[in-house]
Amino acid sequence: MKFPILTVATVLITAAMMALPQLHGLFYFESLPVISGEWWRLLSGHLTHTDWEHWFWNAAALAVLGLYLEKQSRYLWILGMLAGIASVNLLLLSDWSQVTRYCGLSGVLNTLLVLALFRYWRETGSAWVVAAAFICLSKLALELHSGTSLLTHITWPPYPPAHLAGTLAGLLLLLGMKLLFDSKLSPVAAANSRL
Template identity: 30%
Template sequence: MAFRALNPTFLAVVFLVGLAQLISEHVQNLLRFDREAIIAGQYWRLLSAHFLHTNLVHALTNTGACAILWYLFKPHLRPLPAAGLLSLMCLLTGTGILFFSPHLTHYVGLSGALHALIIWGCVKDLMHGDRFGLLILAGVCTKIAWEQLGGDTSATAALINAPVAIDAHLWGALAGLIVALSPLMLHPIRFRAVQSHLHSQD
């Protein structure tokens, strides 16, 4: 019964991440984020790169984090919309790296999209009057600021056997914020209703 309760999108993520660990290095090179290849027209890399990882520790860490987020934000994640949501977050994160982090020529990993999911989930929590989302939001923003200001990521880099792509976390977080707020910006009446709901909780 517990297995059936799992979100199919989460199971698909686990499957894809696991499969990516088994494919040949040649195929991985065709799927990873490669700036020159994307500019040349290989746009699928903006999506596929997120399911590749540098090693098993990297893959297990991100799938574990994904499981925690799916549990925390389960009320907001329906199976089919969740698949589209995660795909959109992957694409937006990859696009952010492509346009705004020219120094990042190669990238793999789900962490950028996971930062998007965290921010999106926190905003959804706040919209529903759950102030716990504010605590998580503050923690994630502090982490991202610390990374951008030169915080030491050497321990993580040693575990994943690669430099930590801190810009992926930044663009992922912004992608999550954009996705979470865009329905409100497109529907001002709904935005005012959410504002009133939040004020009523004070």
């Protein structure tokens, strides 16, 4: 089994960024600085967290989802991360966004969650995966309706539309892979066939 270098490195980078609170202001996604040319915030905003509890929940989810996906295909892991980051960034830069500052991996994690659930369902055919997907979508709907997080309480108010953007990115990525590759191949087999 290959070492999950991408997942471990990402968790360590986020921990290192948390350990440097004096630099957080340079890393958060903020609309005006990004528009003024501080493009690194489009990546660093996802790797920075408001507090250690926020970091812990995001790092734990990344460890579980990232390890599973990276074990299946590093290509799929990279596609998921890029699609999630791009979708959340597009939302944050759009007129639909209601926030000027954002940080954390939760939007991107929703992309990885969609990919992991679909991959595991294709692998096992388990009805439990369908039930888990329904629970995740219900949680997302409740958070969008209430504007709050159901499981965590962090320093900043949560931004559930980022979770929706990540979920949609995962679904669009799966659809794109189905259209691009033979429908008889699983997304992971299709991704691996491209390497």
